[in-house]
Amino acid sequence: MFKKAWIKYVMLTLAVILGTLATTTTGAAAATKEPHYVITTDTTYPPFELQDKNGQYVGIDIDILKAIAKREHFTYKLVPISFNSGAQAVLSGQFDAIMAGMAITPARKLVYDFGTPYYKTGVIAAIAKNSKIKSLNDLRGKTVALKTGTGAAAYALSIQKQYGFKVTYFNDSNTMYNDVALGNTVATFEDEPVMKYAIQNGVKLKILTKPANSGYYGFGVKKGHNQELIAKFNAGFAAIKKDGTYDKIVAKYIGAKESTFAGSAAVNNSIWGLLKQNKNQFLAGIGQTLMLTILGIILATIFGVIIGILAIVPNKFSHGFASTIIYIFRGLPLLVLAFFIYIGIPSLTGHKFSALLAGLITLMLNEGAYIAAFVAGGLKSVDNGQMEAARSLGLSYWKAMRKVVMPQGIKLMVPSFVNQFIITLKDTSILSAIGIIELTQTGTVIISRNSQGFRVWFLVAMMYLIMITLLTFLAKWADKKFGNN
Amino acid sequence: MATKVKVTDLHKSYGDNEVLKGINLEVQENEVVVMIGPSGSGKSTFLRTLNKLEEPTAGSIAIDGIDLTAKETNLNKVRENIGMVFQHFNLFPHLTVLENVTLAPVELGKLTKDEANELGRQLLAQVGLADKADAKPTQLSGGQKQRVAIARALAMKPSIMLFDEPTSALDPEMVGEVLKVMRDLAEDGMTMIVVTHEMGFAKQVADRVVFFADGYIREEGTPDAVFNNPQDPRAQDFLNKVLNV
Numbered sequence: 001m002f003k004k005a006w007i008k009y010v011m012l013t014l015a016v017i018l019g020t021l022a023t024t025t026t027g028a029a030a031a032t033k034e035p036h037y038v039i040t041t042d043t044t045y046p047p048f049e050l051q052d053k054n055g056q057y058v059g060i061d062i063d064i065l066k067a068i069a070k071r072e073h074f075t076y077k078l079v080p081i082s083f084n085s086g087a088q089a090v091l092s093g094q095f096d097a098i099m100a101g102m103a104i105t106p107a108r109k110l111v112y113d114f115g116t117p118y119y120k121t122g123v124i125a126a127i128a129k130n131s132k133i134k135s136l137n138d139l140r141g142k143t144v145a146l147k148t149g150t151g152a153a154a155y156a157l158s159i160q161k162q163y164g165f166k167v168t169y170f171n172d173s174n175t176m177y178n179d180v181a182l183g184n185t186v187a188t189f190e191d192e193p194v195m196k197y198a199i200q201n202g203v204k205l206k207i208l209t210k211p212a213n214s215g216y217y218g219f220g221v222k223k224g225h226n227q228e229l230i231a232k233f234n235a236g237f238a239a240i241k242k243d244g245t246y247d248k249i250v251a252k253y254i255g256a257k258e259s260t261f262a263g264s265a266a267v268n269n270s271i272w273g274l275l276k277q278n279k280n281q282f283l284a285g286i287g288q289t290l291m292l293t294i295l296g297i298i299l300a301t302i303f304g305v306i307i308g309i310l311a312i313v314p315n316k317f318s319h320g321f322a323s324t325i326i327y328i329f330r331g332l333p334l335l336v337l338a339f340f341i342y343i344g345i346p347s348l349t350g351h352k353f354s355a356l357l358a359g360l361i362t363l364m365l366n367e368g369a370y371i372a373a374f375v376a377g378g379l380k381s382v383d384n385g386q387m388e389a390a391r392s393l394g395l396s397y398w399k400a401m402r403k404v405v406m407p408q409g410i411k412l413m414v415p416s417f418v419n420q421f422i423i424t425l426k427d428t429s430i431l432s433a434i435g436i437i438e439l440t441q442t443g444t445v446i447i448s449r450n451s452q453g454f455r456v457w458f459l460v461a462m463m464y465l466i467m468i469t470l471l472t473f474l475a476k477w478a479d480k481k482f483g484n485n
Numbered sequence: 486m487a488t489k490v491k492v493t494d495l496h497k498s499y500g501d502n503e504v505l506k507g508i509n510l511e512v513q514e515n516e517v518v519v520m521i522g523p524s525g526s527g528k529s530t531f532l533r534t535l536n537k538l539e540e541p542t543a544g545s546i547a548i549d550g551i552d553l554t555a556k557e558t559n560l561n562k563v564r565e566n567i568g569m570v571f572q573h574f575n576l577f578p579h580l581t582v583l584e585n586v587t588l589a590p591v592e593l594g595k596l597t598k599d600e601a602n603e604l605g606r607q608l609l610a611q612v613g614l615a616d617k618a619d620a621k622p623t624q625l626s627g628g629q630k631q632r633v634a635i636a637r638a639l640a641m642k643p644s645i646m647l648f649d650e651p652t653s654a655l656d657p658e659m660v661g662e663v664l665k666v667m668r669d670l671a672e673d674g675m676t677m678i679v680v681t682h683e684m685g686f687a688k689q690v691a692d693r694v695v696f697f698a699d700g701y702i703r704e705e706g707t708p709d710a711v712f713n714n715p716q717d718p719r720a721q722d723f724l725n726k727v728l729n730v
């Protein structure tokens with residue numbers, strides 16, 4: 001009886017959480033009288049967007065947006081997510097606008113409407129400090145690092161033929177800089193202010209070329225949508241340009257020293273210091289990771305058990321249905337599935353939903369397909385004589401399944417289940433791509449501020465190992481307590 | 486005497502392989518029928534069609550006058566009345582011996598848990614295993630397992646019992662204890678259909694012996710008639726081999 005109450009409780013909690021997740025986006029908007037928007041920005045694009053040492057988002061973009069919103073009386077929720085995903089999500093209707101150092105290009109103008117250009121920029125090439133490369137001509141045959149979806153990347157591709165280099169892609173600036181600094185790739189193309197800021201703050205690169213392909217950054221919305229927001233942005237921008245607020249914001253970031261935002265060198269040079277300073281962010285990241293893992297595995301188990309049973313029921317239709325589901329969701333890479341659900345489905349249906357909900361659905365389908373496969377395998381491996389003996393006593397198929405076959409099959413599944421639990425925990429890191437700030441994304445964000453790649457990744461790795469160890473213990477304990485043995 | 490089982494022109498095929506080629510058989514209340522025959526002749530298949538573990542291809546089966554091949558028949562209800570004992574016991578390994586016996590009557594709402602436990606202990610005593618109620622099946626010998634399986638079938642208070650080679654998987658010294666339980670059942674008037682190679686049991690206990698070969702019933706009669714004066718050449722050949730080793 002205790003067992004049943006426990007299951008009911010979990011199901012109830014789950015229903016409440018999912019319900020809340022599904023309604024949060026709309027709920028927040030309804031609460032205020034001022035117009036409310038959801039605006040995306042990049043996670044790592046200093047000095048335009050970065051987190052300060054307290055984990056608050058700051059930067060030229062962020063401060064401009066804040067100043068304009070205040071003047072023009074609108075409120076907004078800022079969603080930091082990788083630039084490329086954010087840019088697509090605006091087009092799919094997930095977000096109202098993007099403020100992420102987005103260069104205004106002819107191609108983008110076809111699908112976005114931009115506000116007044118707010119920052120002049122140009123693309124430069126940068127190389128490692130100790131590099132022997134003298135000009136773009138030396139890049140021939142070598143590999144260059146680009147950030148996915150940026151104007152700088154587009155520029156690099158436009159001259160790729162001329163200079164004969166190869167390219168590789170990154171989603172995050174800091175990882176890309178490190179790659180060049182370490183010599184894995186020989187150069188990168190980046191917007192000038194961004195590169196200058198990074199170098200000033202300790203990234204071991206130097207600038208190779210003069211700014212090329214000069215252009216402007218713009219505040220973008222999906223073409224034909226949110227026109228009143230563009231109008232507000234333009235009015236506000238004109239005002240802050242006039243009264244000097246704009247210049248103050250730019251001056252505050254261009255020329256700022258590393259320690260202003262990232263904390264002192266003493267802190268950054270010790271693991272303990274990093275851990276202490278970023279304690280709250282790490283805890284929040286761990287919280288998200290655990291939440292995704294635990295809710296994800298519960299949903300995946302429910303989904304997987306249902307599909308797994310459908311796969312073994314002696315009925316051609318249900319069998320075919322279950323095998324197809326397993327085939328599709330086991331075959332799709334988790335990242336593709338996550339993007340499809342988060343960006344693809346809202347563009348089809350016009351309904352937005354939170355990244356968290358998209359992430360949970362992704363886990364449910366993908367991990368659930370694996371669970372379904374081993375549930376079906378486990379049940380099939382129970383000797384057929386067990387079902388026959390139960391049926392010969394007069395038990396119905398489902399009763400025989402529940403009372404005789406499943407208890408034996410589940411025992412066989414326990415090791416696979418613990419394994420899937422650990423895989424799910426690790427897989428949550430992939431969901432950082434749709435902008436969930438779980439532990440991996442937390443690491444990326446912290447590094448974008450302090451450039452302490454090695455130390456921060458070391459900390460993140462340790463945290464994953466500790467979580468996996470604890471979850472394994474928990475799973476073993478639960479098996480002892482709730483299993484039959 | 487009432488007719489318990491009436492099988493008419495029963496056919497069963499697996500794909501192109503016709504295993505039962507037109508079986509007719511009637512079994513009366515309290516009767517013990519022993520089925521013998523060479524391996525692969527279709528004895529198990531026939532027995533398993535009687536409670537519809539196998540779907541017949543053609544023909545009809547009536548148990549206590551209820552037509553098993555009719556669509557509207559509730560098979561689960563019919564099966565409650567037909568106990569089955571398997572060659573490999575098929576005890577439920579995740580349950581204790583007593584739980585194996587009480588599972589069906591409790592799950593099907595025949596008895597309360599307490600009533601079922603009482604009946605279970607009584608049946609275990611009847612098969613000589615009162616002290617094993619709380620053991621797990623893996624802790625039992627083969628002969629003990631098969632006696633538990635018989636008690637499990639009896640817990641549903643069936644009026645017919647089917648046995649498919651209940652002693653073939655046992656070490657020789659354990660065969661006797663199982664046959665004794667079966668003999669007691671027969672003496673209590675249980676209607677039984679038994680597939681076995683135990684000719685001694687057939688001679689002592691059977692009211693009738695049925696000889697299967699190639700998907701047909703080739704010979705049928707009292708044990709004395711079939712064993713001592715078989716008419717069918719296949720039966721003569723088979724009995725020669727099994728009786729004279």
Ligand SMILES: Nc1ncnc2c1ncn2[C@@H]1O[C@H](COP(=O)(O)OP(=O)(O)OP(=O)(O)O)[C@@H](O)[C@H]1O
Pocket residue numbers: 499502504522523524525526527528529530531
């Ligand atoms: N599920 C099945 N699918 C296909 N063929 C089957 C199946 N079950 C039995 N058969 C075939 O039916 C025939 C009869 O098998 P059955 O088990 O009824 O024989 P039997 O008389 O019980 O033999 P034994 O003494 O070896 O138990 C055999 O040829 C067997 O291969």
Ligand SMILES: [Mg+2]
Pocket residue numbers: 528529530649650
């Ligand atoms: Mg057989």
